[in-house]
Each structure stands twice: as structure tokens, then as C-alpha cells.
Amino acid sequence: MTLDTIMEEIKKANSIILLAHESPDGDAIGSLLGMKLALQKLGKNPDVIIREFPKIFSFLPESDEVKEDTDVEKYDLAISLDCADLKRLVGSEYFEKAKKTIVIDHHSSNNMYGDINFVNPVAPACCEILAGVFSYFNIDIDVEIGTCILTGIITDTGGFKYQGVTAETFEFTAELLRKGVNVSEIYQKVLETRTKANFELLKRILKRMEILEEGKIAFTYITNQDEKEVNAEAGDHEGLVEIGREVEGVEISIFLRQKDNESKYKVSMRSTNSINVSDICYIFGGGGHPKAAGCLISGNIEQVKEKIIKEVKKELDKIKVDL
Ligand code: AMP
Ligand code: MN
Ligand code: MN
Numbered sequence: 001m002t003l004d005t006i007m008e009e010i011k012k013a014n015s016i017i018l019l020a021h022e023s024p025d026g027d028a029i030g031s032l033l034g035m036k037l038a039l040q041k042l043g044k045n046p047d048v049i050i051r052e053f054p055k056i057f058s059f060l061p062e063s064d065e066v067k068e069d070t071d072v073e074k075y076d077l078a079i080s081l082d083c084a085d086l087k088r089l090v091g092s093e094y095f096e097k098a099k100k101t102i103v104i105d106h107h108s109s110n111n112m113y114g115d116i117n118f119v120n121p122v123a124p125a126c127c128e129i130l131a132g133v134f135s136y137f138n139i140d141i142d143v144e145i146g147t148c149i150l151t152g153i154i155t156d157t158g159g160f161k162y163q164g165v166t167a168e169t170f171e172f173t174a175e176l177l178r179k180g181v182n183v184s185e186i187y188q189k190v191l192e193t194r195t196k197a198n199f200e201l202l203k204r205i206l207k208r209m210e211i212l213e214e215g216k217i218a219f220t221y222i223t224n225q226d227e228k229e230v231n232a233e234a235g236d237h238e239g240l241v242e243i244g245r246e247v248e249g250v251e252i253s254i255f256l257r258q259k260d261n262e263s264k265y266k267v268s269m270r271s272t273n274s275i276n277v278s279d280i281c282y283i284f285g286g287g288g289h290p291k292a293a294g295c296l297i298s299g300n301i302e303q304v305k306e307k308i309i310k311e312v313k314k315e316l317d318k319i320k321v322d323l
Contacts, residue, residue, distance in 0.1 A: 002118050003136050009100050009116065010039065013077035016046035017070070017098065019091045021083035023266075024050055025238060026057060026155025026190050031081035031104075031126045033062045034148030038130070038139045046079075049091040054235025059189055060151060061144040072097050079103075082126035082152075084110045084287050104129060109278055109287025121289075124164035127152025131172055146181040151190055158242070159191050162291065198239070200230035205240050205255070211247060216316055217309065218244025221256035221265070221301055241268040251275055251319075252312055256304055259296070265304045268294045275315045283311055 010016070018035055020028035032048045039046045050066040057063060069091075078098035083089045084107035086096075095101055103114030106129055108121035123129045127149040134141055141149065150173065157165050160173075177183050194202070201222055209220040222237060230236075237257050244253030251272055256265040267284070269277040271291045278293040284307075286295025297304045 002116060003133060005116055006102055006104075006118060006133075007137060009077055009102060010042065010044065013044070013075075013100070015075045016044055016077045016079065017075045017091070017094045018046050018048045018079050018081065019083070019089055019095060020050070020081045021088045022090050023052065023235070023238075024054070024090070025082075025235075027125045027127055027152035028082040029053070029057045029060065029063075030148040030150075030152030030155070031130055032066075033060050034127060034130055034134075034145050034152070035079065035081060036062050036065070037145045037148065038134050038137075041139050042137075047075075049094065051090055052234035054238065055233065056190060056193055056195065056235065057151065060148055070094075076100065077102065080114060081105070081130075083107075086113045104133065106289075107287060108289060109282060109293075122164070124162065124166065124169060125152045125156035127156070128169060128172070141176070141179075143180050146176040146179060147186060150176055150181055150183065150186050154187055155190055159187060164289075195233070195236050197227075197230045197232040197236040201226060201232060201237060201240060202243070204230075205243065209244060211250070212309065213313065213316060215247075215249040216251040217312060218247055218250045218253045219305060219309070220244060220254075221258075221305075223258045223301075224260070224262060241270050245270045245272045251316065252277065254305075254308060254312070256301060258301075263300070264296055264298050265301070266294060267297055267304065267308055268292075269308075269312075274319055275312075280308075280311050280315060284308075 018032050020032050036046050036048050047070050048066045051068045075098040077100045078095040079102045081104050086092050101114040103117045105119045106123040106126050110119045120129050131149050205220040241255035253270045255268045271277045276290045278288045278290050281293040281295035284295035284297050
């Protein structure tokens with residue numbers, strides 16, 4: 001079975017590097033740090049690459065041990081966590097140079113780019129997959145590992161509220177609570193705290209938000225200039241896309257964020273009901289999950305808006321026909 005092969009490769013490897021997707025969220029960071037701690041229990045000493053570390057996650061164990069770069073030639077094994085494709089993997093050069101590669105993920109758009117792939121698209125978070133993996137490996141999930149894992153689960157489920165949440169999610173959380181993991185503190189730190197910059201960005205996106213297509217689309221954006229003006233740091237844009245879908249009647253929330261290369265925008269989409277935003281993002285070379293997905297599109301704001309809304313409208317028309 002895949003997990004036995006993964007264990008064999010871990011045992012064989014003298015040097016291991018752990019990698020995750022760009023603009024890392026709580027699931028990416030929780031997976032990396034939880035995996036680092038778990039591998040340490042197996043006598044390994046893996047390196048973790050994170051280049052943009054959102055400061056709200058700096059309470060996590062091992063967060064001051066992460067590296068921006070090490071020796072690219074050094075690794076027997078590279079493990080990619082919470083990342084659907086090699087293009088989005090930070091440190092993909094380490095992955096490409098490693099002697100063996102493993103992908104553990106929960107994105108339905110994962111294109112199986114590892115030598116060994118352990119992908120479960122129905123898992124609500126990569127961290128929840130890791131909890132199962134660690135149990136299979138008989139690694140004790142202690143308070144530190146539990147804190148990392150729960151951070152991923154809480155952030156990727158929006159605080160246990162998205163549909164992907166399973167009975168196991170709650171059972172596992174209850175188990176962690178019994179072990180002493182401070183569930184309410186994690187929740188408060190990762191979901192109930194806005195940095196000042198994020199709050200300033202929130203004011204701007206609310207002011208600009210347009211409700212289009214008979215109330216079914218919420219659209220807003222931020223530019224490089226905005227981020228500069230509010231002194232935004234890594235992760236300060238996280239969560240802004242969620243606001244649009246709170247509006248009654250909205251089926252899809254669209255949020256654009258200008259990239260460093262100014263003629264490109266990162267598109268984030270969230271869906272409330274039946275529209276699969278991962279399929280829409282896939283058209284533009286991106287992907288994600290049915291209700292949360294992203295892609296990169298070239299152009300200025302107006303051009304990118306037009307391109308994405310054209311595709312969204314096609315999907316909205318389909319549900320009109322279904323009714
Ligand atoms: P975001 O809007 O960046 O929060 O991303 C929403 C979900 O889609 C996350 O699970 C991301 O990992 C995934 N995602 C975002 N951008 C891309 C992309 N360009 N390609 C594949 N998956 C993506
Ligand atoms: Mn993620
Ligand atoms: Mn995830």
C-alpha cells in the first residue's frame with residue numbers, strides 16, 4: 001500500500017526536505033511543521049522551506065526553524081504537502097533535484113507530480129490526511145503536532161463550517177482537546193485575528209466591491225499600490241475573498257490581487273452553492289477545490305475581470321437552465 005512505500009522511503013532517506021504551495025495558508029504551514037515534528041519522532045531531521053511566513057502562524061512550534069533556502073543538491077527525499085501542482089510549489093527546484101519525491105495532498109486538481117502520490121480529494125485539509133498518516137505510522141500525535149494539524153484543519157474548513165468537514169474531523173478534534181491542545185486559542189489566533197494591514201485592505205475591498213449579474217457575483221480587488229500603502233506583509237490578503245460570498249444571493253465571490261509582475265493578477269474564487277470554481281480556474285491553468293480555487297491571469301484589472309466573468313457567466317447560465 002502507498003503508505004507502506006512512503007514509510008520505506010522515509011526510513012531510507014538521510015536527508016529530507018518538506019515543501020508546500022506559494023502564499024502558504026494555515027493548512028500548508030500546519031502540514032509542514034506537523035510533518036517536521038512527526039519525522040523528528042522517527043529520528044529524521046528534515047528541513048522546511050517557507051519563504052513568505054505569515055506572522056499570525058508564528059505561534060506554531062518549529063516556526064523559527066524554517067529556511068528560505070538550503071543546499072539544493074543535498075536531498076534524498078522531497079515531500080510536497082498541500083500543493084496541487086509543481087508550478088505552485090515553493091522550492092520546486094529542490095523537488096526536481098531530490099532522488100525520490102512524495103506528494104501528499106487534498107486538492108481535486110492535483111496532477112500527481114510525485115514518484116509516490118497520496119492524494120485524497122475529499123479530505124477537508126491536508127492536515128487531516130496527515131493525522132491519518134501519522135496514526136498509520138504509529139507516531140504519537142502529541143500537543144505540538146496536534147496544534148499544527150488542528151491549525152490546518154481549522155483554517156481550511158473556515159472553523160469547521162465548510163461542507164468537507166466530516167464526523168472524523170470532530171472526533172479527531174475531540175481527541176486533541178482531551179490531549180490538551182488548546183482548540184479555542186488556535187481558533188482565536190488563526191481565524192479571529194486580523195493584522196492591521198489586513199483590516200485596512202478589508203476597508204478597501206468593501207468600498208470597491210461590485211455585486212454583478214443580478215446579485216450572483218461579488219467582485220473586488222487589491223493592487224500592489226494598496227499593499228504598499230497599508231504596509232502589507234505575507235498573508236495579509238488572506239480571507240478577503242470570503243467576504244463577498246457572505247452577501248445574500250451571491251453564488252461566486254471573485255477577488256483579484258495584483259502580482260509583483262504588475263500585468264498579472266492572482267484570481268481567488270469562492271462558491272456558495274453548486275458552481276465548481278475549480279473547473280473555472282482550470283480553464284486558466286489553475287485549480288483548487290470545488291468551492292475554493294485560484295488561477296493567474298494576465299492583463300489589467302478590467303481585462304482580467306472580463307475574462308473571468310465571461311467564464312463564470314457560462315456556469316451561471318447552466319444553473320439557470322437546470323432550474
Ligand atoms: P486561494 O484563493 O489562494 O486561497 O486558493 C484557494 C484554493 O485553490 C487553495 O486550496 C489553493 O491551494 C488553490 N489554488 C489557488 N491558486 C491555484 C492555482 N493557480 N493552481 C492550483 N490551485 C490553486
Ligand atoms: Mn493550502
Ligand atoms: Mn489545504
